[in-house]
Structures are given as C-alpha cells and as structure tokens.
Amino acid sequence: MPKIALDPTPFHHDLSLLELPRKVAELGYEYLQLTPHEDFIPFYTHPKADDDLVDAFVAASRDAGVQVASVLPVLRWSGPDRESREAAVKKWKRVIEITKRLGVDTINTEFSGRPERAEESEDQFYWAMEELLPIIEASDIRVLIDPHPDDFVEDGLEALRVIRGLNSKRIGFAYVACHTFHYGGNMDEIIDAAGDSLQLIHVADTFDHTRSHGLRYISNPPGNTARVHQHLPVGRGDVDFDAFWAALARNGFTDREDTVACSSVFAEDENADEVSQYQLDAITKGLTR
Known part of the structure; x- marks a missing residue:
C-alpha cells in the first residue's frame, strides 16, 4: 500500500511551519509532503532552514505522530543559462542535506527550464545532473520529477525519455493527475x-483545456503561451479517475510500499479541512479498489 500524504500548502497562510504536522495528523493523515515554505525551502531561492529548524520540524512531526513522505523543492536547475543553473545546483546541495537530516529518502520536483528554449534547457539539466547525480546516489535518496506545465519538457512520454537518459535508478517519474492534459x-x-x-503521484482534478477545439478557456491576447490548469478535489474536473486508479494497479504502483500518493488540492483553501478529509477517503478507496 502506498504512503498517503497531504500537501499542507493550503494551511501555510494560517499556520506556522511547526504547526503543520499537528494539523496534518488532525486531518487523519500519517504522512505529509514538505512543499515550498518561506521558512524552509522557498520557491527558487536558497533554503532558509538551518539545522536547528530542521531538527525542530522532525520533533514536531514526531510529536504529532506523522512522517515526512517527500520533500518538494522547486529550483531553476535547468537554466536555460549557465548562471541560473549553477546557482540552482548550489541550492540543490543544501536541499539534499536537509532531506537527509529529516530522515527522508524521497525528493520530488519539477524539470523547470523554458519551453521556448527547450534544447538549451535540456542541456543545462544534464549539466546540473552531472554534478548532482553522484551526490544523490551517495546519499541513497531518490529524485522523482514531474514535467510541469511551462517546463522545458511538458509531454509525459518525452519526460520519461529525458529521465531514462540519466541512466540512474535513483531518478524516477512523478505523475501529477491534474497535469494530465x-x-x-x-x-x-x-x-x-x-x-x-x-x-x-499527486492526486487532484482539473479541466481539460483542450476541449471545445481549444476554446475551453479564452485568454487574451489570442495565441499567448499561458498554461492553465487547476488542482481540484477528485471528481470536480475532467480527469478519468477510474482509468487512473486502474492504470496504477496495472503498473504495480498500488502494490508497493515505497510509493507515495499525495493529495494536492489548492483550489478551495476556505474549505481545506473538509477537502483534505474528502481527498484522504477518495485516495484510499482508489488505491484499494
């Protein structure tokens, strides 16, 4: 049975970092995903947690009876220019140190880079991994990557090819259901x-932006490159979750204890408690159907 985790981002606005584990436990989860937080590992900038804060978070999690299933940094490790890539690699090294100190063996992240400069971004990604991969392998952690909308690679099959090109069992794939389209x-x-x-996996729903011949959403000016998706509760969008759960079972994902299924809903912060509990029930039923 996979670990079922909660992404506590909807509670970042109301609770301090060290209050999050208790909230996750109150909502019925045994695991949390540690997502970008201004006091810990913010988006794009250098991690702000020192060892004392990391240890305090470990203690808060232990006291609450929850564990950290994964750490999610978002850094510009794919450039597309050398300077931003080198800066991101330095930040990544500290992220790996923090992950190990937390006692966690899983990092999930995004490819980053720029889709309009895909070839240059891919080059920078592989340069970054030439330096980081030996550290990742020596640290005995795994890094699982989502081809996020607006990354240098967005297509799921092409993302698998990029990962395969690293030739390492320590690098894998993260499937985010609300990025399906x-x-x-x-x-x-x-x-x-x-x-x-x-x-x-990240479990959240979304609408299919490609429907109605590409006019499901209208953004101006026409032809702009904005990417649109949602992180909705299961059943509120167009993702075929019957097919999703069936595919995960066929894959063997649902039979493994080292996999992680994370609730990742950001669309209803005003009802975050109820939505989180609904998601826990939906994910549990989906994985055990």
Whole structure:
C-alpha cells in the first residue's frame, strides 16, 4: 500500500511551519509532503532552514505522530543559462542535506527550464545532473520529477525519455493527475511506459483545456503561451479517475510500499479541512479498489 500524504500548502497562510504536522495528523493523515515554505525551502531561492529548524520540524512531526513522505523543492536547475543553473545546483546541495537530516529518502520536483528554449534547457539539466547525480546516489535518496506545465519538457512520454537518459535508478517519474492534459492526455500510455520509474503521484482534478477545439478557456491576447490548469478535489474536473486508479494497479504502483500518493488540492483553501478529509477517503478507496 502506498504512503498517503497531504500537501499542507493550503494551511501555510494560517499556520506556522511547526504547526503543520499537528494539523496534518488532525486531518487523519500519517504522512505529509514538505512543499515550498518561506521558512524552509522557498520557491527558487536558497533554503532558509538551518539545522536547528530542521531538527525542530522532525520533533514536531514526531510529536504529532506523522512522517515526512517527500520533500518538494522547486529550483531553476535547468537554466536555460549557465548562471541560473549553477546557482540552482548550489541550492540543490543544501536541499539534499536537509532531506537527509529529516530522515527522508524521497525528493520530488519539477524539470523547470523554458519551453521556448527547450534544447538549451535540456542541456543545462544534464549539466546540473552531472554534478548532482553522484551526490544523490551517495546519499541513497531518490529524485522523482514531474514535467510541469511551462517546463522545458511538458509531454509525459518525452519526460520519461529525458529521465531514462540519466541512466540512474535513483531518478524516477512523478505523475501529477491534474497535469494530465498538458502531458498529452494519454494517461494509460504514460503510466504503462513509466513502469517502476513511477514512484509518486499527486492526486487532484482539473479541466481539460483542450476541449471545445481549444476554446475551453479564452485568454487574451489570442495565441499567448499561458498554461492553465487547476488542482481540484477528485471528481470536480475532467480527469478519468477510474482509468487512473486502474492504470496504477496495472503498473504495480498500488502494490508497493515505497510509493507515495499525495493529495494536492489548492483550489478551495476556505474549505481545506473538509477537502483534505474528502481527498484522504477518495485516495484510499482508489488505491484499494
């Protein structure tokens, strides 16, 4: 059975960092995903947690009876320029140190980079990994990557090819259900192709932006490159979750104890308690159907 974790981002606005583990436990979860937080590992900038704060978070989690299933940094490690890549690699090294001190073996992240400069960004990604991969492997952690909308690679199958090119069992794939239509919409094909590389999922719904001949959403000026998606509760959008759970079972994801299924809803912060509990029930039923 996978670890079922909560992304506590909806509670960042009302609770301090060290209050989050207790909240996660109150909502019925045994695991949390440590997502970007201004006091810990913020978006894009250098981690702000010193060892004392890391140890305090470990203690708060232990006191609450929850564990950290994964750490999620978002850094510009794919450039597309050398300077930003080198800065991100320095930040990544501290993220790895923090992850190890937390006692966690899983990092999930995004490719980053720029889609309009995909070739240059991919080059920078591989340069970054040439330096980071030996550290990752020596640290005995795994890094699982989501081809996030607006990254240098957004297509699910192409992302698997990029990961495969690293030739390392320590690097795998994270499938984010609400990114399905940016991945290419071919959920079954991607999950089947991922095999054992698929080790973490984010569970949230979204609307299919490609429907109505591309006019499901209208943004101005026409033809702009904005990416649109949602992080909705399961059943509120267009993702076929019957097919999703079936594909995960076929993949073997649901039978493994080292996989992580994370609730990742950001659309209803005003009802975050109820939504988090609803998600826990939906994910548990989906994984055990």
